[in-house]
Amino acid sequence: MLTVGDKFPEFDLTACVSLEKGNEFQQINHKTYEGQWKVIFAWPKDFTFVCPTEIAAFGKLNDEFADRDAQVLGFSGDSEFVHHAWRKDHDDLRDLPFPMMADSKHELMRDLGIEGEDGFAKRAVFIVDQNNEIQFSMVTAGSVGRNPKEVLRVLDALQTDELCPCNWTKGETTLDPVALLAGE
Template sequence: MLTVGDRFPSFKLNALEGGARGLDPKTAFRIVTDADDSTQWKLVFFWPKDFSTLCPTEIVTFGRMAPDFAERGAVIYGVSLDSELAHMNWRLAQPELRDLPFPMLSDIKRELSSACGILDHNEGVPLRATFLVDTESTIRHVSVNDLAVGRNPQEVLRVLDALQAGALCPCNWQKGDEVLRAA
């Protein structure tokens, strides 16, 4: 599995647009690459499958927090093995996903999840992996949860704040708190 300090893999994936564009078949689809948004941090998070019970709880929360990530110069990419068409049908079928503001990427060939090393050995789907990638494509944070355990988007935002603080940040540090100074 890729870890902190590794280069995030190059990718070129079909995607369902976020927002209203993703609900209109004329504007819904595009290709997203690792070169897109190159001046911004990237939050790339994976979920196992569309039309599941647990995944929307995380996806919706990341969607609600998208303005907080954008305020910090970070874009969000959500990724699963489902096609961009399946993503669209899921958004249309599940009311809480309709206004999702970020693109849903289709890793249907398992190329990105394989390159990241996050495929579950038994199920063949991505684990609940989260990567924070800086503007140089270096992984600065990674966390991976079991398929049965949802992640904490607020903690991902806290870690992004700490990484961008450029200093030593103690346990439970929050944006605006004092940082540690080396002696």
Template sequence: MLTIGDKFPEFKLQACVSIEKGKEFAEVANKDAKGSWAVYFFWPLDFTFVCPTEIAEFNKEFKNFQARETKLFGVSADSHFVHLAWRNNHDDLRDLKFPMLADYKKELAAQLGVLHKQDHMPLRATFIVDPDGIIRWVSVNDLSVGRNVKEVVRTLDALQTDELCPCNWEKGQATLTV
């Protein structure tokens, strides 16, 4: 698995970006995050149970990512067509503010090393990537356990200070001095 200090892999994927007729799809690549912080979060499959709770929570927190000048990308191994169908059929997913990347060939998940060994689907992996394309934080959950989006935001805050942050540090608190 790629980890902290590794370069996030190059990619170019189709994505579902809207449910508006004629504007549903776009190609998304690394260049779309160049020079910005980015969060990439993977989920196993569309039309499942835990996944929409996470995706909806990332959407609720979208303004917090935007305020931190951070691009947000959701990724699964479903096609962009399946993403669109899911968005059209799930109330919590209709108004997503970030692209749903279609890693249909599972190449990005494989390069990152986040494919489940038996089921060969993406694990619930989250990567925070800095403006230089370097992975600064990784969290991976078992397929049955949803992640904590507020912890992703808290960790992003800590990383963006570029200072020493103690345990349970939150934005606005003092950092450590040496």
């Protein structure tokens, strides 16, 4: 699996971006959000149980990610048409504010090293900086949902470009190594 310090791979995927007739789909590639932070997460498959809880939670925090110049992007191995059907069918996904990318050929999940033995994407999330370098990566067991608030907290910490102690949250004091070495 790719991790901190690795370049996020190039990709070119069709995404379901809306339920509005004529505007349902958009092509998204590695250059679409060039120069921005990106929070990219994968889920195993559509029409499941844990996945929509996470997707909806990322959706509810979308404005907070956007306030930090970070674009949220989600994907699975399902087609854009399956994503569209799921959004149409699931109340919590109808007005989703970020693209649901279709990695139907499983190229992105393979390049990231998150394709499971069962052929489905592992439950992974990556924070990618403006230079397309991975700054955070995490995978949970398929039965365990992620915490998008924790992903936002890590993004905040990364964007300080300072030393952040355990459980640090935005607005708190960061660590000053000079003061620490001086015993202050």
